[in-house]
Amino acid sequence: MAWTKYQLFLAGLMLTTGSINTLSAKWADMFSAPGCYGTKDHNFSHPFVQAVGMFLGELSCLVVFHILLCHDRRRPEPSMEPGQSFNPLLFLPPALCDMLGTSIMYVALNMTSASSFQMLRGAVIIFTGLLSVAFLGRRLQPSQWIGILVTILGLVVVGLADFVNGHGDDSHKLSEVITGDLLIIMAQIIVSVQMVLEEKFVYKHNVHPLKAVGTEGFFGFVILSLLLIPMFYIPVGSFADNPRQVLEDALDAFCQIGHKPLIMLALLGNTVSIAFFNFAGISVTKEISATTRMVLDSLRTLVIWVVSLALGWEKFQGLQILGFIILLVGTALYNGLHKPLMDKLPCFPREQTAEEGDAPERERLLGGGKTTQES
Template sequence: MAWTKYQLFLAGLMLTTGSINTLSAKWADMFSANGCKDSPEHTFSHPFVQAVGMFLGELSCLAVFHMLLCHDRRRPEPKMNTGQSFNPLLFLPPALCDMTATSIMYVALNMTSASSFQMLRGAVIIFTGLLSVAFLGRRLVASQWTGILVTILGLIVVGLADFMSGHKDDSHKLSEVITGDLLIIMAQVIAAVQMVLEEKFVYKHDVHPLRAVGTEGFFGFFILSLLLIPFFYIPVGSFSNNPRHVLEDALDAFCQIGHNPMIILALLGNTVSIAFFNFAGISVTKEISATTRMVLDSLRTVVIWVVSLALGWEQFHGLQVLGFIVLLVGAALYNGLHRPLLARIPCCASMVEEEEEGNPAERTRLLDEGRVQEES
């Protein structure tokens, strides 16, 4: 079935804003400027300030939700499904997970390349699958277990690529690259906990996606903004790159922005792009399919990689190509992208049907995407 112009627009918007989100965050990390009290010029290393900006972008989704709701109510026959009433505190646990995972990832982005950052985020498949089995009682089919194993292999290949390129990288020490990669994988454990919490406690209340994202953004923005105060006084030694070597020096961040206004452009790019990315992602799932959303999310890794190479932010490494391909295969197997292809092969069609019937959760997902017909 051919896509409509609106569907093409949504796919393009998701791919573009998703790529800008990571690239703008990395761009901000590459700026240098003087800090407060005429401190020497130093790189903009403020991951928690960047995380606050990202949550501000998510919070804006709540404003968009209410704008759409007001517009819908003016119609003669309102069509917007606002979902059930719910306690906003329901979103606090996943918001805390989101806040922790995002902050760790922005710390890691200071230490490694943008492309490796995006590729290693694929590790979330492993932990989401394992946690869903342990806490949601889900039964993974053979292809999903295979996808998890292939993803682990892909992570090893990307890690080896970073290890080998770390010896030649002038911008990052090898120890920093390895630490950054490990932090990204650690963050995916927390992100997986967030997804399991959302599925167990949030989605069953039929909350509108924009409202869900916005509510989590609300908690993340205000809690992390308050935490910037104690972070200002917590010494962390050489682990931090700000002049005072504290966990986060928000004042130094604002002083650097004052000395180099281009930094605010990068931060705004991150904030605005995350808002549009969430909107586009939700719309792609609704208008096209969840599988298409996964494919576009994989494609933005390619965009980030190509742009980083073109701008000279990182060097080409053949192992990264192999790692990305392996990760892509792992994600495809886990998300069932192989099934439509196998279903066309007579000898494999029955195997695909048995796999779908043996996994009720997978069948529900396919029904939502319109790939199988509900029996009357």
């Protein structure tokens, strides 16, 4: 069935905003400007400030939810389901995981390339699968176990590409690249814990996904904003890339933004894109399918890699292409995107098709849970 213009618009919006989110965060990292205290030009290395901006974008989803709800209630026949009332503190544990995982990933993005950052985030299916078996009692299909193994292979290839490229990369030392890659994978463990917590305690409540995203964004924005105060006084020595060598120097970040306003444009791109990405993701699941959403989520990795090459942010690496293809295959196997093809072969027994598998996924994403976030 041919897509409508609105469906094409939603797919394009999700792909575009998902790509802009990572690219804008990396763009901010590449700026250099004077800071406070009369310091000379230095890199904009403020991952926790960037994370606060990301949570502000998530928080805006709560505003969008109430605007849409008010607009819907003015119609003769309201169609929007607001969901049941719930205790907002239910979202505090996953919000804390989101806050920690996002902050670690922004630290890692300072150390490695945007394409590797996006590719290595595919590790989340490994830990989500294992934790869902351990804590949710889920039984993974053989194809999902194979998908996890293939994903591990893809991560090894991407890591190897970074190791090879690290020797000739002027922007990042080899040690930084390896550390950044390891931090990204470590962050995926935290993100997988977040997903399991959401599924165990949140999805059983009929919470609209925009409201869920906005509530977690509220907790993340408030808590991390308050934590910027003690971070300003915590010395971490050479581990910090700011003049005072503290965990986070928010004042220095604002001074750098004042000296180079383009940094603010990059941060705004990150904040706005996360809001539109969450909205587009929900709409794609509702208007098209959860399978399409998974495919678009994988395609944005390719977009980020192509744009990074075009802008000269990184060098071409054949191993990266191989790693991306392997990760794509692993993701497809884990999410069951191969089933329609396998069902057509007479030698294989019929399994649940990808579109049939969309039913519980669609219900989970639309009626009781948080969208897949871009951090």
